[in-house]
Amino acid sequence: MTDAWTNLEQRLRELNDYGSAIKLLEWDQAAMMPPEGGPARARAIATLEQATHTLFTDPELGDLIHEAGDSPNSDPASLRILNREYDKATRVPGELVRAIAEARGGAYQAWTQARPSSDFSILEPHLEKLLALKKEEADALGWKDERYDALLDQYEPGMTTKEVASMFEELMSGLKPLVEKVLSKVGDRPAFLHETFERDKQMEFCKWLVKELNFNFEEGRVDISPHPFTIQIGAGDVRQTTRPDADDLLMSVYAAVHETGHALYEQGIPVDILDLPIGRHASLGMHESQSRLWENQVGRSRAFxxxxxxxxxxxxxxxxxxxxxxxxxxxxxxVERTLIRVTADELTYNLHVGLRFELxxxxxxxxxAVADLPGAWSDAMDDQLGLRPNGDGDGVLQDMHWSIGAFGYFPTYTLGTIYSAAFFDAAVKELGNLDEELGRGKTERLLxxxxxxxxxxxxxxxxKDLAQKVVGGPITAEPLLGYLRDKYTGLYSDSV
Amino acid sequence: MTDAWTNLEQRLRELNDYGSAIKLLEWDQAAMMPPEGGPARARAIATLEQATHTLFTDPELGDLIHEAGDSPNSDPASLRILNREYDKATRVPGELVRAIAEARGGAYQAWTQARPSSDFSILEPHLEKLLALKKEEADALGWKDERYDALLDQYEPGMTTKEVASMFEELMSGLKPLVEKVLSKVGDRPAFLHETFERDKQMEFCKWLVKELNFNFEEGRVDISPHPFTIQIGAGDVRQTTRPDADDLLMSVYAAVHETGHALYEQGIPVDILDLPIGRHASLGMHESQSRLWENQVGRSRAFxxxxxxxxxxxxxxxxxxxxxxxxxxxxxxVERTLIRVTADELTYNLHVGLRFELxxxxxxxxxAVADLPGAWSDAMDDQLGLRPNGDGDGVLQDMHWSIGAFGYFPTYTLGTIYSAAFFDAAVKELGNLDEELGRGKTERLLxxxxxxxxxxxxxxxxKDLAQKVVGGPITAEPLLGYLRDKYTGLYSDSV
Incomplete structure (x- = not known):
């Protein structure tokens, strides 16, 4: 009889192969697919996702996970992850999975109409339904302190609402006075930012820059898509996208640096563990720590x-x-006051996330209540940034996340930013000041x-355990606050 | 209880979705994938192919095919195809399928080494083994007159060796004297063909030309790959590739026209039958009839x-x-004497195919015997074209087909060419002479x-039934011979 761990590894490879196909279908959909290919593509992805779910929740797989604990060669960390994920996958009843998938479809569809019409009432009934189902899901998955823990746990395993709330409170209370001070001093948007920059040249520049940052093109690609993203298709194949906009040079350049941070993380995971559950990013927050570190601590530094x-x-x-x-x-x-999260600057960005986490x-x-969301959004926006949305379109409807049921996702943006500052401090502590080499575009030692x-x-x-290991102590918002205070004191030395 | 045909349709959609994923993995491998992604990609494709085979040979599917014959809404033509394919898929024992897959892997690997070394002995033992297994496979599939029928049937369903041999004999015996005469009169390769043509401009030209030929870019793409090909990924998504070579302008232009012929066929299959077995090309020969018609009858005409x-x-x-x-x-x-099939001109091309069919x-x-292949190749080449290979590399090893077990594939190239001439004649008979509109680049009526x-x-x-239906009578090589005689009489009016 074959060893349970050996059998399990074979099944994991097969699951990864399905995953590769799904990820390629998705990458292609965003970066390559002709417009009319959409409906067939959506169906193909759904079919393979369903097949993957069936393979993963197979009771025989559950038995193998159980038995593999006794196998001499098994990897305990991988088994811990598998136990956790198998348990979660089998706790949510099939009918609920299907009901959520349908409600997501309806809500996303409604959002695509509601946003351009700036009319929350189009989305409202769909969001009501989806929220109710997501609460059911959270209860099926189980939680200790509060329901939201179960949602957070899907994106940031092991992290609790209480821990996030504590870090966010520290961050937001430190950020608000700093933002006020900086905004009182900052001038108009510099004139050259309004120039036109040829898209082809932007792409050429971005590809050059990505290569300078040591992204390996033998094991990856850079393409164009409407929303920049990074995806690992399989071993030796990590792809990132950017979006050159003739009216916004800095957006594509910094999107490229941001995505390169994600991509370097994916290219840095050792190839010999890629087929195991440990062979991937630790969480969305950890992923964002890498993109933010390269984008902000490196990319927006005076040196670089x-x-x-x-x-x-x-x-x-x-x-x-x-x-x-x-x-x-x-x-x-x-720095500027803006209603829109995705175009917000480094200093105000996390206020946008804090608002969403609170709601x-x-x-x-x-x-x-869902019906009260637009008003609550407007009040929170006024409170955080002193601005009120013009309507639902540039307020509560601006992000897609809720319409696809991705509650618990937003906080990982700021968690990652908190990690990134703490990591960069730890790196500098060990490597010494990096300004001289960053000034020459040399990032190898940091990488x-x-x-x-x-x-x-x-x-x-x-x-969170990895983050503590990296910095040698508990993670707090202080490194991020300190970094921002230093930076903006330097920029507005007379005033901050 | 749900109707058997309805259940069957659901399974066919699922199989098509797997097919879409596999085809996208393959297209991407040739056109987009970074170099290091190869091994993981090969494994992902193998996993999905295995899964597809398992889904297709499921005895429940066999029962559904059987029961669906009584369903009021079933499509008889689709059931005929399914019966045929299910029967074939279940006739070949699993061990033989695996043994062939392994032997193909070994032979292909050996071929990639043998060809650059121009040394057939590297491939020989692998080819021996593969050939023996393919004979077994033919016997498992079953045949009436001769074993080769079973192989041919995989690419050109319903076509027999005897029928091909008869058409080929007619064609080759007419071609040889014509080739001799033309070659005795033809001059050197025109000087401008030796110029250098920027690759980017070639691509720009090819994309323009493909659009002129009414390829729909809303439902497709054109990219670059080492070997031009066309693939339908799913509904609304047909992709073709070409290969610009700075030293060979005409190659990329005519490859683009050729692939557009394939692509227009794929884009012309009605979307409402795409999920049924009838919703695809009738055979490889029928596919080639479309590419050759556009490449030769249209693309190489004086008018166009x-x-x-x-x-x-x-x-x-x-x-x-x-x-x-x-x-x-x-x-x-x-026209010129050449050892290599893929660069051969329209007139001599089919002699290369005839030689392979005979061997x-x-x-x-x-x-x-496999051991005698190089000598037999050399003799046949001398007989057909008056040339002997310099070695195995530009002789018996030049094509990949045999090393991947694709015996029975070559004749479809010439079958398609025979169909193409017959179809063009039928089109002109119905539409009238097309020269005036082709001279303006107008191909809509023909399409x-x-x-x-x-x-x-x-x-x-x-x-073959469709071909007869199109031309209103039996298919012979005469339209192709007549077309070639007319064309080359026009070109060398004093001599042919």
């Missing part, structure tokens, strides 16, 4: 912007010829450090 | 080359500025005719 500008001038001499390093550094760190937890504590301290572990540890 | 040249001159004024329409027409129809049938009749007479039927009829 000093490296970038001359390269950009070569590509766009007309538009950028007269720009000084100081102009450029201020521009990539320009989500209130929804799941039954303290807030090696991230490889050795984060990437190599994959999902061997839960994200 | 007259349309192409001014467009090409706009793109490549330096290289083509002085070329006359007559020069250009002669160049795209330049294949002798192998399967046990009249020729509509092909849509109505060929594409719309998909696989509702077997290819």
């Amino acid at each position: 912007t000093g490296f970038l500008l001359p390269q950009l001038k070569e590509m766009f001499p007309e538009q950028l010829g007269m720009i000084t390093p100081e102009d450029f550094y201020r521009s990539v760190n320009h 989500e937890t209130r929804l799941f504590r039954d303290e807030l 090696e450090w991230l490889r050795a301290n984060v990437h190599v572990h994959g999902y061997r540890y839960e994200a | 080359t007259g349309f192409l040249l001014p467009q090409l001159k706009e793109m490549f004024p330096e290289q083509l500025g002085m070329i006359t329409p007559e020069d250009f027409y002669r160049s795209v129809n330049h 294949e049938t002798r192998l399967f009749r046990d009249e020729l 509509e005719w092909l849509r109505a007479n060929v594409h719309v039927h998909g696989y509702r009829y077997e290819a």
